[in-house]
Amino acid sequence: MANHNKAIKISKKHLLGIQDLSISDVNFILSEAKQFINLNKSKNKKLDILRGKTQINLFFEPSTRTQSSFELAGKRLGADVMSMNLNNSAIKKGETLVDTAMTLNAMHPDIIVVRHQDSGASNLLSQKVNCAVLNAGDGRREHPTQALLDALTIIDRKKKIEGLKIAICGDIVHSRVARSNIYLLNMLGAEVNIIAPSNLMPKDIQKLGVNSFSDMKKGVKDCDIVMMLRLQNERMTSSFLSSNREYYEYYGLTPDKLNFAKEDALIMHPGPMNRGIEIDTKLADDINKSVIKEQVELGVAVRMACLKIFCE
Amino acid sequence: MMKKKYFLNANIIDPQNSIDELGGMIVNEEGKIEAVGKKVNSNNIPSREKYIDLKGKYIIPGIVDMRVFVGEPGFEYKENFRTLSEAALSGGVTSVVTMPNTNPIIDNVSIVDFLKRRGRDKSKINIFPTASLTKSLEGTNMTEFGLLQKKGIIGFTDGYKTIQNTRLMSRIMRSAYDLNCLVMQHVEDEELSKDGMVNDGIISTKLGLQGISELAEKIIIERDLTLLEDFNCRYHISQISTEKSLDVIKNRKDLINFTCGVSINNLSLNENDIGDFRTFLKLSPPLRTEEDRLALIKGINNDLIDVIVSDHKPEDEEQKRLTFAQASTGASGIETLLSLALELYHNESIKLNKIIKALTCNPAKILKINKGNLTIGNNADFCILDINKPWIVKKENLISKSKNTSIEGRKLQGKVTNTFVKGEELFKI
Numbered sequence: 159m160a161n162h163n164k165a166i167k168i169s170k171k172h173l174l175g176i177q178d179l180s181i182s183d184v185n186f187i188l189s190e191a192k193q194f195i196n197l198n199k200s201k202n203k204k205l206d207i208l209r210g211k212t213q214i215n216l217f218f219e220p221s222t223r224t225q226s227s228f229e230l231a232g233k234r235l236g237a238d239v240m241s242m243n244l245n246n247s248a249i250k251k252g253e254t255l256v257d258t259a260m261t262l263n264a265m266h267p268d269i270i271v272v273r274h275q276d277s278g279a280s281n282l283l284s285q286k287v288n289c290a291v292l293n294a295g296d297g298r299r300e301h302p303t304q305a306l307l308d309a310l311t312i313i314d315r316k317k318k319i320e321g322l323k324i325a326i327c328g329d330i331v332h333s334r335v336a337r338s339n340i341y342l343l344n345m346l347g348a349e350v351n352i353i354a355p356s357n358l359m360p361k362d363i364q365k366l367g368v369n370s371f372s373d374m375k376k377g378v379k380d381c382d383i384v385m386m387l388r389l390q391n392e393r394m395t396s397s398f399l400s401s402n403r404e405y406y407e408y409y410g411l412t413p414d415k416l417n418f419a420k421e422d423a424l425i426m427h428p429g430p431m432n433r434g435i436e437i438d439t440k441l442a443d444d445i446n447k448s449v450i451k452e453q454v455e456l457g458v459a460v461r462m463a464c465l466k467i468f469c470e
Numbered sequence: 471m472m473k474k475k476y477f478l479n480a481n482i483i484d485p486q487n488s489i490d491e492l493g494g495m496i497v498n499e500e501g502k503i504e505a506v507g508k509k510v511n512s513n514n515i516p517s518r519e520k521y522i523d524l525k526g527k528y529i530i531p532g533i534v535d536m537r538v539f540v541g542e543p544g545f546e547y548k549e550n551f552r553t554l555s556e557a558a559l560s561g562g563v564t565s566v567v568t569m570p571n572t573n574p575i576i577d578n579v580s581i582v583d584f585l586k587r588r589g590r591d592k593s594k595i596n597i598f599p600t601a602s603l604t605k606s607l608e609g610t611n612m613t614e615f616g617l618l619q620k621k622g623i624i625g626f627t628d629g630y631k632t633i634q635n636t637r638l639m640s641r642i643m644r645s646a647y648d649l650n651c652l653v654m655q656h657v658e659d660e661e662l663s664k665d666g667m668v669n670d671g672i673i674s675t676k677l678g679l680q681g682i683s684e685l686a687e688k689i690i691i692e693r694d695l696t697l698l699e700d701f702n703c704r705y706h707i708s709q710i711s712t713e714k715s716l717d718v719i720k721n722r723k724d725l726i727n728f729t730c731g732v733s734i735n736n737l738s739l740n741e742n743d744i745g746d747f748r749t750f751l752k753l754s755p756p757l758r759t760e761e762d763r764l765a766l767i768k769g770i771n772n773d774l775i776d777v778i779v780s781d782h783k784p785e786d787e788e789q790k791r792l793t794f795a796q797a798s799t800g801a802s803g804i805e806t807l808l809s810l811a812l813e814l815y816h817n818e819s820i821k822l823n824k825i826i827k828a829l830t831c832n833p834a835k836i837l838k839i840n841k842g843n844l845t846i847g848n849n850a851d852f853c854i855l856d857i858n859k860p861w862i863v864k865k866e867n868l869i870s871k872s873k874n875t876s877i878e879g880r881k882l883q884g885k886v887t888n889t890f891v892k893g894e895e896l897f898k899i
Contacts, residue, residue: 177676256791276793277678278747297795299678337678360675395665 168467172284172291175300176341184306184345190463191310191456198234198458208237211268211469215241216258216283217294218274223429223454224294224304228271231461237268237469255279259286269469272296277334290468298332298393304428305338307460309346311453312383315424320347325378325419327353327409328387328436331360332394335428336387340366353377355409357398374409381419385426386411386436402435411437416447424449471499472893476515480524480854482507484531485823486831486843494521495529497850501893506844524854530826532564532595532851532891534833534842535804536654536731537708537779539629540566541871542588543581544573549784549871554804555593557870559897561805562853562886563780565596565834565841570607571629577602577613582621594896596851598624598837603642603653607631612642616649624837625652627708630754630783630799632658632690639697646703652837654706655694657715658755662686667794669756673741679794682756684712691715695722702727706836709781711736711755713765719774729836731777732766734810735801735876739763743876749790749797750874753781767819770828776836778828780807784872801876805869810877812857812884822857850893859885 168183176184197203213232217225225241232239244258255274259282262270269290272280277297284291295301312319324343330336330352340363343350350368352359363370371377378384389405399405406412411425425441425448433439442448478494484506494510497503505514515521535558541548549557558566568589570576576585576599589597601623605611615626626646632655633639646653663686668674670681691707695718698705707730710716719730733755741757751757769775783800790797803810811829814820830842840848863880865873889897 254788254792254796274793276795279793281747282793297678297793334678337676361670361681362672362675365672366675 173302173464173468174280174284174291174293176302176305176338176345177300181345184342187306187460187463187467188310188313190467191306191460194459194462195456198455203234204236205234206236207466208232208235208469211237212266213237213239213465214262214267214270215239216244216262216270216272217242218244218279219295220245221273221294223457224273227454227457228294228461231458231465234458235462235465237465255282256286259283263287263289269465292464292468295334298334298337300338301334302338303457303461303464304335305342306464307453307457308339308385308426308428309342310456310460311426311449314452314456315449316382319343322348322382323351323380324348324383324385325351325353325381326385326387327374327377327411329358329389330354330363330387331358332390333387339385340368344368351377351381353409355399374415375418378415378419381423383424383426384411384416384419387428388430389432389435406435410435411441413438413441416441423447426450426453428453472501474498474519475893476519476521477524477529478510478512478521480527480529482529482844483823483826484844485827487845489844490823495844497890497893501850503844503846503848503850506846527887528855528857529844529852530562530855531830531842531844532853532889533562533808533829534565534837535563535780535782535807536567536777536833536837537569537733537781538566538804539569539571539783539800541784542572543584547871548786551588551592551597553869553871555595557805557868558595559889560869560886562808562855562889563595563804564851564853564889564891565598565839566804567598567600567624567837569627569629570600570602575602575607576600577605577607579614579617579621582618582623586622594891596841596891598839600625600627600654602626603628603633604638609633609635609638612638612645615645615651619649619651624839625654627654628656630656632656632660634660636693636697639694640700643697643701643703643705647701650704652704652706654708655690656708657687657690657694657710659686659689662689667752667756668744669741669758671741671759673744677744677747684714684758687712687755688714688718691718695726695728698726698728707731709733709736709755709779710766710775711758712762716765716769716774723774729776730774731779732769732775733781734778734803734807735781737763737766737778738810738813739876747794749792749794750801750878751876752794752797752799753801753876754799767814770820770824776828776832778811778825780804784870785874786872787874790874800874802868802870802872802874803876806863806875806877806882808886809861809882809884813882816883851891853886853890854888855884856887857884859883861885
């Protein structure tokens, strides 16, 4: 671990979205995260940076990788980590998010990591508690640590982001990952192509500074990165698509479509994957092209960096 | 019996009687207007009588607010007739049209007597209740328009719900035509706008909130105006919010008779005001783009829009201290209606006379009530207005039981200082 002599401050108290961050905030988080990559590969992974601090993971929506990643990140930094899976149980009892926040606030946590099915939930929570709030996904709005780990993964493999052409393909309208990535990749100087059937494309997305395509081959053409997103069937309240097999035919990542991208293009996916729906199963496992496992690995480093920075 | 009242040196605006002049007003012992206008001056009042000098101030007819939700019966914790009346008076509103979305719903004759009694006993303003178009607001079976109207129901609407079924809508129009009833429609294709919370556009995309397409409004307007070609009943579009809707209205205005309203919220705010998930700005229709807002102002100026309403929808704070998706829809606004509308006068968007017209005689004409004017012999329902008085909207100062204002912290110019109903001063700053 390198010692940090200068105390660089982050401009925000909470990590609610990439939208709120400045480029120096982002670079600071990414550089901190880099420090943790090797630590996570070493034998002794435990630090005491956050010893004595209390981290509460508040998950209103089921999550496997993000929750375990945050839990592990907190533990490796020495924090006391408590995970609460509320999956609507508190809501069923009639407790509102604000009341839950007040209750937890009385326990004096140092940081709350929250995932909620409603957009803006982390903003609301942050207004009601004294500690820092990290957004681990709010509705369709933002999932900042996912975008940061994606950026770290790209930098790790491509050594840069500026000037890269990056395609994000799939269920954009329901995707917080897409939104956070659009903000972050734009900020870092990439050219972003958004690919989705019109039913899954949010209105006026071009105004966020991206190109939009409903033809996947045109969208992935000459791209350095192809990021596939999961079809969020749980958020689809009415018919958006005719069938999964038709979707796979037109928007699933298959070798023939990937051929339109650059030869050394990398495949990313935030997980969990629907194999055979969004992505050809062999491509997903192709160690030369797919960095999906690396994304998970670097996710822990990014979350360690965020916990460290926002806890201080 | 009260004393005769004399007001002098006021700017008097009464669009119905084409009065826009410096003058005075005399209110007789019975609370009726005895004389009004430039002819009323210190020479024609008895020398021993005291008069009120309103130099620099305005007299305007009491406002007729065509779209007001009251919590009574069923949601008295949000607003009851007494608190509504107090809030209305402080904003110069002397007549309100109440929506039927209560519990129980105003959909049958037996509840109307209760409603009128409560309205009369608890409020000091004129209450004009509507009944629902369909039983239980379910959008399937018509209510008894004729019988309800005889009982004193002023018009029919499903409030914040829209008649989705086209066949039913055409039958409603036929019945309303036969019985000479007023139909007021909230225009929204509910399938198209399902789960929607904000305008569909860059803001909904950025905030990750389900959008409401402007087409959802346009489709129902086009459908209803097409149906009206067959049976042109008294039909009023409760509120429009988009430029696209105005285009439709413009094209049809000369062919069929109908009227149209707009919420003061859509005239004064746009989707950007939602900012960081401000649930107090979760409204129906939603706040739209700045282009839409400017088009609506133009719509008032060229008489495509007849009425400005408060769309007063009191909600207690608990219903707003939630995530945007869970928070209830609507804003309290009856007491800020006039002051916020005056902002459009001060920034030279709309002429004062036009604003007053859209708040007084235009709604009265649609409702066929003799209100919203200063006609000699009528009940003296009016207010005195200090048009330049600056003030700041603070929710703790609001009189309404619910504090969910859409314009918290807004600096306004112009405030009602006195409100009279039947010649009696019921509000004074």
